[in-house]
Structures are given as C-alpha cells and as structure tokens.
Amino acid sequence: MTTNSAILIEIAIPVLLMLGLERFAVARFLRTPAQIAWVRRHGWLHPNSISRARYPMGVISVILLHLGFPRLCFLFFTFWMITDITDGEIARKCDLHTEEGETIDPLSDKLMYSPMLIYLAWLGWLDPLLVGLFLSFDIVGQFSRNFIKVKAANLFGKAKTFLVVVLLIVVGLEWIYGPLPLLARTIQPLLGICAALAFCSLAFKLIPNYWYANILSIMNLVCGLGGCWVVLAGGPPVYALGLVFLGQFLDLFDGRAAERWGSTPKGEIFDDVADGTSFGLTVGLIVATCFTQLWVGVLIGGLYLGAVVYRLIRFVVEKRKQGILGGVATFSGLPSPAGALVAGTTCVLVPSQAVNGVIVVATALLMISRVPYAHFGRTILPKIPKIVLVLVLGAFLFLLAQGVRRDEYLAPLLLSYVAALSYLASPLWRLFRKPSPKT
Structure with missing residues (x-):
C-alpha cells in the first residue's frame, strides 16, 4: 500500500x-x-x-x-x-x-x-x-x-x-x-x-472596540503600500498580489466591525484610502508592469485606478444621500476588491497582453457600471455551508503553503481566479433562475 x-x-x-x-x-x-x-x-x-x-x-x-x-x-x-x-x-x-x-x-x-x-x-x-x-x-x-x-x-x-x-x-x-x-x-x-x-x-x-474597524483598515492600507513598494522595487508581481489578497481578507471584516462596535469619525475615510491603495493603486501598478510598452501599461493601469477611485467615491456619496448608516446587501457595480482580484490575477497568470488589456478594461467598466452585485461577506458567505468553507479554506491554505515552499503559486492563483470569475459572472445567475410564482 x-x-x-x-x-x-x-x-x-x-x-x-x-x-x-x-x-x-x-x-x-x-x-x-x-x-x-x-x-x-x-x-x-x-x-x-x-x-x-x-x-x-x-x-x-x-x-x-x-x-x-x-x-x-x-x-x-x-x-x-x-x-x-x-x-x-x-x-x-x-x-x-x-x-x-x-x-x-x-x-x-x-x-x-x-x-x-x-x-x-x-x-x-x-x-x-x-x-x-x-x-x-x-x-x-x-x-x-x-x-x-x-x-x-x-x-x-x-x-x-x-x-x-x-x-x-x-x-x-x-x-x-x-x-x-x-x-x-x-x-x-x-x-x-x-x-x-x-x-x-x-x-x-x-484595544477599544471602536478602533477595531480602523485597525483593520490601516492594516489593509499597509498591505497596499507594501504591494506598491514590491512593484516599484522590481519584485515579482505575485508578491504584491499576495499582499492585495491579505488586504481583501482584512477588508472583508472592517465594515462589519464598524457596524458591530462602532468606529471613529474618520473611520470611513480610513477604509476608502485603504481600499484605493490596495485595490486601486497596487493593482494598477501590477497592470502597468505587465505590458512591454510602458505607455500602454500606464494608460490601462491608470484607467483601472480611475475606475476604482470613481467607484469608491460614488459609493460613499450615494450611501450618504440615501441615509444608509450600516453596510449594504447589494452593490451597484462590481466591488473594488473583486475587481482587484480579477484584474491582478489576470495580469499575473495570463501571458497574452491583449487578453490582459481586454479583461482589465472590462473589469474597470463593470466597476463603474450599475450591474447589481451581492455583497460577498453579508449575502453570499452566510449561505455557504460551514463545512464547505472549512474544506475550501483548508485546501487554499495547503496550496498556499506549498506555493510558499516552492515559490510557485499557480495552484492557489487558479483557485482564486476561478472564485473571482464566478463572482464576476454572478449577476447572470438571475437570468437563468426561474421566477417564483406570483401569489
């Protein structure tokens, strides 16, 4: 045996x-x-x-x-x-x-x-x-x-x-x-x-409870700054993308921490600056460096960064106009963390610059669109059985550990990419669902 x-x-x-x-x-x-x-x-x-x-x-x-x-x-x-x-x-x-x-x-x-x-x-x-x-x-x-x-x-x-x-x-x-x-x-x-x-x-x-959300946001910001430094120092883009992944994990909980324990008056600003740095600037730099012609990379990376910034500002402005104090169950447009995962992983995994450009531009357009996307942490995650979450997380951590040991990250990147593309296509699921009978 x-x-x-x-x-x-x-x-x-x-x-x-x-x-x-x-x-x-x-x-x-x-x-x-x-x-x-x-x-x-x-x-x-x-x-x-x-x-x-x-x-x-x-x-x-x-x-x-x-x-x-x-x-x-x-x-x-x-x-x-x-x-x-x-x-x-x-x-x-x-x-x-x-x-x-x-x-x-x-x-x-x-x-x-x-x-x-x-x-x-x-x-x-x-x-x-x-x-x-x-x-x-x-x-x-x-x-x-x-x-x-x-x-x-x-x-x-x-x-x-x-x-x-x-x-x-x-x-x-x-x-x-x-x-x-x-x-x-x-x-x-x-x-x-x-x-x-x-x-x-x-x-x-x-630490006082009302600082929990801010600390998570600041840690996300540090991840973003670290990712920018990796790219600008000429390091492997996959390392910068790894810091973006970590920032996404932190961002998944800072909003709920603020709802549960409150936050400081500048908490929302901390969150937006952190998201813009991790999911906008870091990923924009990753996009820029994946093109052989610098001007093309800067143009597409700048377009992506602009979409993230616009997306974040629009969300805050509309949320305040509607008087929403907590989180939301559905986003108008692709959320910036999901956009970062799609655009960043594409540029690291896909060798074709033409494909990279098309997917990054499409991602940017989806972020500024009005396509409805369910909040992953509040709407989708609670519906997934815990045993499935444990098994998937365990598998991802195992693949990540192997990647760190070998300095080869194809397997965890593919798993993340499949999850990101599934979320990207999630609004299409509604088109195929049978409408419930009217009573």
Whole structure:
C-alpha cells in the first residue's frame, strides 16, 4: 500500500465519516421545535457541557501518542475538535448561548491543543520558542476575559484555532507516515503564523472596540503600500498580489466591525484610502508592469485606478444621500476588491497582453457600471455551508503553503481566479433562475 493510499484509508476517510455523521446528526435531530425542546431539557447536551467535556481530552490525546498509538490519537483528537462545531450549532439552533459559554468554549480549545503543542516541542518537532510565545499570548488572552466586556473569540482567535489544528494535522501525518514531500518545511512557518495570530487576537481584545474597524483598515492600507513598494522595487508581481489578497481578507471584516462596535469619525475615510491603495493603486501598478510598452501599461493601469477611485467615491456619496448608516446587501457595480482580484490575477497568470488589456478594461467598466452585485461577506458567505468553507479554506491554505515552499503559486492563483470569475459572472445567475410564482 502506498503512503497516499494509507493516508486516505486510515485517516482521511474516517475523519470525513466522523464529520459527515456529526453534520447529519445536527441537521436530523435539531429540525423541529419538539427536538430542540428535548435537547434543551438534557443538560449533558448543553453547549457548555460539551465544552467542559473537552477539558481533559488534550491530555488524553498526548497520553495515547506517548504510549505508541499515533493513529488512535489522531482520530481521538479530531473527534473532540469536531465537537467544537457541534456545541456552536446547538447554541445557535437551541438558543443556548450564554456569557459563560463565551469563556468556556475558547478555554476548552486551548486545553485541547496546548498539551499537544508542549509535548511536540519537548520532543523537538516544534520550535520551543515559538510554542512558548504562542502559549504566552494565548494564556494572557484567556485571562483577559476576566475583565473585558466582549468575551467571545474574535476573528483572529478563530483563525488561530483553525490554523493550530491544521498544524497538528501536518505534524500528525509526518509522525505516522514519515517525511511527506508535500508537507516538507511547512511546520515551523505554520507555527510562526499561529503565534502571530495569537498576538493579534490578544491585541484586539485589549484595544477599544471602536478602533477595531480602523485597525483593520490601516492594516489593509499597509498591505497596499507594501504591494506598491514590491512593484516599484522590481519584485515579482505575485508578491504584491499576495499582499492585495491579505488586504481583501482584512477588508472583508472592517465594515462589519464598524457596524458591530462602532468606529471613529474618520473611520470611513480610513477604509476608502485603504481600499484605493490596495485595490486601486497596487493593482494598477501590477497592470502597468505587465505590458512591454510602458505607455500602454500606464494608460490601462491608470484607467483601472480611475475606475476604482470613481467607484469608491460614488459609493460613499450615494450611501450618504440615501441615509444608509450600516453596510449594504447589494452593490451597484462590481466591488473594488473583486475587481482587484480579477484584474491582478489576470495580469499575473495570463501571458497574452491583449487578453490582459481586454479583461482589465472590462473589469474597470463593470466597476463603474450599475450591474447589481451581492455583497460577498453579508449575502453570499452566510449561505455557504460551514463545512464547505472549512474544506475550501483548508485546501487554499495547503496550496498556499506549498506555493510558499516552492515559490510557485499557480495552484492557489487558479483557485482564486476561478472564485473571482464566478463572482464576476454572478449577476447572470438571475437570468437563468426561474421566477417564483406570483401569489
């Protein structure tokens, strides 16, 4: 049996079966009011009870690994991490959310993965310094819940937990099956990213809530300035595009942060300047450098930048005229983050300058058009099943890690490009949908 076949049979299929059974059980037994009432009457099914049941499971996982049962440890650990999805679903569907649960749930996650991190650092699989930094930020962050108002995990905390699980999966596969070429040299970089996310999670707990949106916008701006510097310094455009991707991730949440926690009087200006820099100027420079004739590149890149600036100004002006204080569900014209993804990825991937010019100009025209586009974060993302999101995000992170290791980014770029073009064509879906019957 080959290594890939062994991983598929011994690890992948059992994990997918556990996840599938968990999803089926939640969907099947939380459908009716009677089922929900039955769950609410049984304390052992309360989300807080499930979270508390995870407390000792991290130590038990380490014991199984130390005794020489790595496959059993892998599946046991995975099962209990899946229950972290279960208790959240029960809390939402049964209205069992409590303030105590906002502290218990992240504590149970830490008690799950911390013993394993310490054990792997002791054996030399993980850098002890990075593990120490990560756990220091994590402990202080957990302790801070005793005196902060918002106790629930923030975006960085959720991303940190997800990535720590990915890290332990990578280590577990190499422990069981030996060095794997696809995973080579990814462990320590992943641990470093986890430590950085733990720091951000802690910092965002201590900073006043109304600064959250501004900080995300400023980080987006820094990404944009970094991308401009990469292009002007003659660096590979794909590195600049990577910073734009990161800026898009940050931009996905700054508006919702402002709606939830408020912002400063200049918050909207921060957001527009950041978007214009990352999605307009950086991508405009990427466009300009993909043409052999400088004047053609400057012309098309300038046209694209002008469309982004016009798009941002028009959005703010019309929003104020209509008296809209929060976000919107539908945009008039292609949003600038999506336009940046289409135009930038086209110029990096497609070798034909003629095709690049046509797609960039078409993207610019769509941005200043009145074609309706659904807000990705508010309208589309909530409709996608969480398991699909987790699998797609995991696949993208894996492909990205491989790209960083090899300095070859074709696979993650193609995945991003397919997603961008699908969103670009999304208004066409309405033309093919059957109209609902009138009553």
